[in-house]
Amino acid sequence: MARPPTDADFSEFVRASWPRLYRTAYLMLGDHGTAEDLVQTALSKTYATWGKVRTLDAAPGYARTVMINTAASWFRKKSWRNEQPTEVLPESNYQDDLNRRPMLGAALAQLAPRQRAVIVLRYYEDLDVRQTAHALGCSPGTVKSQTSDGISQLRRILGDIGVTDIQGALS
Amino acid sequence: MTDRLTELLELEAADVRVSAAPVADILTEGRRLRRRQRRATTVLLAVTVAITSVGGAGTWRILERRDQGSPADSAIAASRLDVPVFGIGSTVYLGDVIASAPGTVRSLHYTSAGVLVRSSVPTNAEKGDADGSGLDALSLVTANGGVTNLDVIGEGTAPVTDPDEPVFVLPRQAGGGLYASVYLATTGARVGRVALSTLPVAGPSPGRILGLDGDVLYAGNQENTVAVNWRTGQQRPIIGAEGIVEVRGGRAVIDGRNWSRVINLNNSSIAATVPLRGYTGYRLSPDGQLATAVIEPEVDLTSTPPLWVYDVGRRRLVDLEKLPSRGYGWTAGGDPFWITANSVVRCYPRTRGRACVTDPLPSGVRVDKDADVRLGGIDYRD
Numbered sequence: 191m192a193r194p195p196t197d198a199d200f201s202e203f204v205r206a207s208w209p210r211l212y213r214t215a216y217l218m219l220g221d222h223g224t225a226e227d228l229v230q231t232a233l234s235k236t237y238a239t240w241g242k243v244r245t246l247d248a249a250p251g252y253a254r255t256v257m258i259n260t261a262a263s264w265f266r267k268k269s270w271r272n273e274q275p276t277e278v279l280p281e282s283n284y285q286d287d288l289n290r291r292p293m294l295g296a297a298l299a300q301l302a303p304r305q306r307a308v309i310v311l312r313y314y315e316d317l318d319v320r321q322t323a324h325a326l327g328c329s330p331g332t333v334k335s336q337t338s339d340g341i342s343q344l345r346r347i348l349g350d351i352g353v354t355d356i357q358g359a360l361s
Numbered sequence: 362m363t364d365r366l367t368e369l370l371e372l373e374a375a376d377v378r379v380s381a382a383p384v385a386d387i388l389t390e391g392r393r394l395r396r397r398q399r400r401a402t403t404v405l406l407a408v409t410v411a412i413t414s415v416g417g418a419g420t421w422r423i424l425e426r427r428d429q430g431s432p433a434d435s436a437i438a439a440s441r442l443d444v445p446v447f448g449i450g451s452t453v454y455l456g457d458v459i460a461s462a463p464g465t466v467r468s469l470h471y472t473s474a475g476v477l478v479r480s481s482v483p484t485n486a487e488k489g490d491a492d493g494s495g496l497d498a499l500s501l502v503t504a505n506g507g508v509t510n511l512d513v514i515g516e517g518t519a520p521v522t523d524p525d526e527p528v529f530v531l532p533r534q535a536g537g538g539l540y541a542s543v544y545l546a547t548t549g550a551r552v553g554r555v556a557l558s559t560l561p562v563a564g565p566s567p568g569r570i571l572g573l574d575g576d577v578l579y580a581g582n583q584e585n586t587v588a589v590n591w592r593t594g595q596q597r598p599i600i601g602a603e604g605i606v607e608v609r610g611g612r613a614v615i616d617g618r619n620w621s622r623v624i625n626l627n628n629s630s631i632a633a634t635v636p637l638r639g640y641t642g643y644r645l646s647p648d649g650q651l652a653t654a655v656i657e658p659e660v661d662l663t664s665t666p667p668l669w670v671y672d673v674g675r676r677r678l679v680d681l682e683k684l685p686s687r688g689y690g691w692t693a694g695g696d697p698f699w700i701t702a703n704s705v706v707r708c709y710p711r712t713r714g715r716a717c718v719t720d721p722l723p724s725g726v727r728v729d730k731d732a733d734v735r736l737g738g739i740d741y742r743d
Contacts, residue, residue: 200391201384208382213374226380227675230387237391294369314370341366 195240204233207250211257217310218261220299228264232257258311258325265303297347301340304328308336309344385625386632386674389611393648396525396575442504445698445705446476446737447690449728453478453502457723460506463498465733468741471524471647471693474546475503476737479520482513499529501546511549519740523573523610524647524693528552530578530591532570539568541578543591553591559598560585572608574649579608579626586613588626601629606642607740610649612673616642623652623673632673640669646695647738650674651710653697655686670697670710679710683717690736700736702728 195203208229215225236243236253243252298306307326311317312333319337323330444456448466452459455476464480471477478500495516501509514520520529527547533540533554539562543553557580560568566583573579576592579599586599602624606614612632615622621642623633633652635643640654652671668686670679681697683706689699698707700722708717728734735741 197388200388204382204384204387209379212379213377216377217370217374222378222380223675223677226383230383230390230675233387234390234394237388238394294373298373309366310370313367314374316367344366 195237195246199246200237200240203246203249207233207253210250211253214254214310214315215257215261217298217314218307219303220295220306228257228261232260235260254315255325258307259327261307262304262326262328265307294344294348297344300347301343305336305340305343308333309340312337383674383676385628385630386676389625389627389649390674392575393525393610442471442475443692443694444504445690445692445700445707446471447700447705448478448480448735449732451480454723454726455502455504455506458504458506459723460502460508462500462502462508463510466735467497467743468519468735468739469737470520470522470529471737472501472522472527472529472546473525474527475501475507477511477520477522477529477546478502479514481516499549509547509549511546512544517742519742521570521573521578522546523575526573526575528573530570530573532568534562537562539580541570541580541589541591543578555589555591555594555596557587557589559587571605571613574608574611574626579605579613581605599626599629602626607645609645609647612645612649612652614643614645614652621654632676633671635669643671645673646691646697647693648695650695651679651697672710681708681710681717684708688734688736691738693737698736700728700734702730 211229211232212225215228216222219225219228232253235256236249239256243249298309301309304326308322311322311325312319317325319330319333323333326333442455446453446455446469448454448462448469451462451465453462453466453469453476462478462480464482467479467481469476469478479497480500482496482498496513497516497518498513499511499520501511503509514531518531520531522529527545528543529546530541530543533542539557539560541555541557542551543555544550545552555578557568557570560580560582562568568580568582568585571579571581571586576590577588578591579586579588581587581599581602583604586602586605587596588599589596602613602615604615604617606616606621608614608626611626613624613626615624616637619637621635621637621640622631623643623645624630625632633643635654640656643652643654645652650673652673654669654671656667656669668681668684670681670684671677672679684697685699689697691697692707695711696707696709698705700706703726704719704721706717706719722728
């Protein structure tokens, strides 16, 4: 696996992994353009560092780690702390079905970038505290506090219909 | 216990409209990153070897020395050259660094070893405007201002470079055939030569070298385009790419009768199209990531027409409000910049802020309104 993959192999890998990575990126960032930037950057980096991918089966996990690391580096930039990504123009295809669920997207948008990422990684990507801390380059304690604060904030925004119980969230 | 949150996130994710994966763009960018990493490793090794050789108290002299482009010097320079570069008269400006070219600067071409400067040789400059019968000098200017004179070439023959590669390519004729000769930018030594046997030397549509992307150079005329790996000699025709205007970063601009297109040369796919009625044709940044087109004024011909900037790799328009529609150049990394009377303005199209930052010109430098400023990243042909 140290040699670069063939174009055909890598293209197939990109097509297969793109949807899942894109969804995670969108949940973390809340903006389609930026999510696409992130996934594209992560997959390009994956290609460039293919020697670190031991087996083809490991490639999706590696790409996800690269993507989260890249997002974490973006969060550290000052412009990210000052500027929350938002969709400027409403797009009807992305409107929430209010009858089906509360406006989670809008609620996530009110979290700080890294806090939002922690919530997505823990409850969408199903990473544990240690894995999340490793991926974001922070301490497990930070992940626990960000999780607690994030869920509290989501519950405040969404009410009981959104998040009814956070028992075990910090385990 | 937080199943409800997971459920909500999964519902949210399921509703996300996922765009098609830009596979070709990812491959192109991945290759570029890999080349940069290889080069960075080479740079590190070169610096390490140099430092080990000198050792002790002499270590930092390498960083201070202005010799004639030693490998270690070039390696250090390569890692630093990401500044607006321009020339006025025989002076070359690289950020705060000022260097002197042998003659009046004609054009500036980025390599990973430094800036390749094409300037009129003194005897030619004395004649005034270029008329195609004189000679130009090629020099390498490194980021620390070191100048290495390399070669003398026919007037108006612009070298072809890739900002990521330490070489430049020139067209040569021999035995009635057309060749592409590849030279090391640090020494001027020829390191490769490939025959472009499918392209005519002269005639109504002579062959010319269009661009360099890594080890692959592109050459063509109105009828044919060919990609040649100059290290291996392997050639392949590019289908559907007749009439290429320019090649940069693995992408090409083709102007058709009614349209201008950017295509990906690795698979001939169309990356962007604008109608020529209403726009000027596309032009590419040195890395091929950005394409610009000026929107032609429909009524008021005296006003400044707006510039349309498109991020080809990310398939979106870039809002660079301040960028003028004329008179801008590019840094080696693909950031547009322009010069005012006493400042240089650089835009950052890839960062979230899309900011344009104004910095003063080096102390004492003031640019006259009528000065012939030559900007880096622009192919001046005179």
